[in-house]
Amino acid sequence: MTLLPPGSLVVSCQSIPGDPFDSAELMALMARAAELGGAGAIRANGAEHVAAIRAVTALPIIGINKLGDPSGVFITPTFESAVDVVGAGADLIALDGTLRPRPDGQSLRRQIERIHQELGVPILADVDSVDAGLAARDAGADYVATTLSGYTGGGTPTGPDVDLVRRLAAAVDCPVVAEGRIRTPEHVRAVCDAGAHAVVVGSAITNPTHITTRLASATSPNWSTRSRP
Numbered sequence: 001m002t003l004l005p006p007g008s009l010v011v012s013c014q015s016i017p018g019d020p021f022d023s024a025e026l027m028a029l030m031a032r033a034a035e036l037g038g039a040g041a042i043r044a045n046g047a048e049h050v051a052a053i054r055a056v057t058a059l060p061i062i063g064i065n066k067l068g069d070p071s072g073v074f075i076t077p078t079f080e081s082a083v084d085v086v087g088a089g090a091d092l093i094a095l096d097g098t099l100r101p102r103p104d105g106q107s108l109r110r111q112i113e114r115i116h117q118e119l120g121v122p123i124l125a126d127v128d129s130v131d132a133g134l135a136a137r138d139a140g141a142d143y144v145a146t147t148l149s150g151y152t153g154g155g156t157p158t159g160p161d162v163d164l165v166r167r168l169a170a171a172v173d174c175p176v177v178a179e180g181r182i183r184t185p186e187h188v189r190a191v192c193d194a195g196a197h198a199v200v201v202g203s204a205i206t207n208p209t210h211i212t213t214r215l216a217s218a219t220s221p222n223w224s225t226r227s228r229p
């Protein structure tokens, strides 16, 4: 059985430090709601949140561990950072699969090899380019995802990187997961048409602050100064 069946919607239940929803219990409720809504898997950050989500759902969990400086390699940057997340119940590990230097000086290949051999779970490599996707696959990744496109320099676009999904799907011999700034059913359709095997949606479902900001910014610029009846 594949952990991420084709056409799965993966809901990323991650909170932002300092946000009112920054709690493992609340992310577990988000995961339950995602399951009721038809999600095929959950993505979650850190052992505490993975454990809370594991307690309320049997859906596959893609575990990550964000550590260190977000301007560098910080999504599950080392073998050690994956250990507790798998211990808490993650079924797959996602990690930074970009070509950037890793904080412990280890190679991506060695990190993937150790997670496969010592923790026994598949790897999803979060990449930002076709070259990184090819290298991550060559290093042993089981899935590649577009997660880091737009976050490694050169500015962040507003929508998903549909073109990278298409180019990765043509280049790598493993499933391609679309992730990053997927906010509407049209975005989901576009990445599926481009060849995505599964689609990850985070903020548009699980971050009420972000959802409010996007909708609030769409009101008339004169709204706040308009006279009220």
Ligand SMILES: CC(=O)N[C@H](C=O)[C@@H](O)[C@H](O)[C@H](O)COP(=O)(O)O
Binding pocket: 012, 014, 064, 075, 147, 148, 151, 179, 180, 181, 182, 200, 201, 202, 203, 204
């Ligand atoms: C770049 C980075 O650190 N992405 C993180 C990866 O785990 C999360 O902060 C995102 O929320 C996730 O990728 C889902 O994306 P979106 O929230 O845009 O649907």
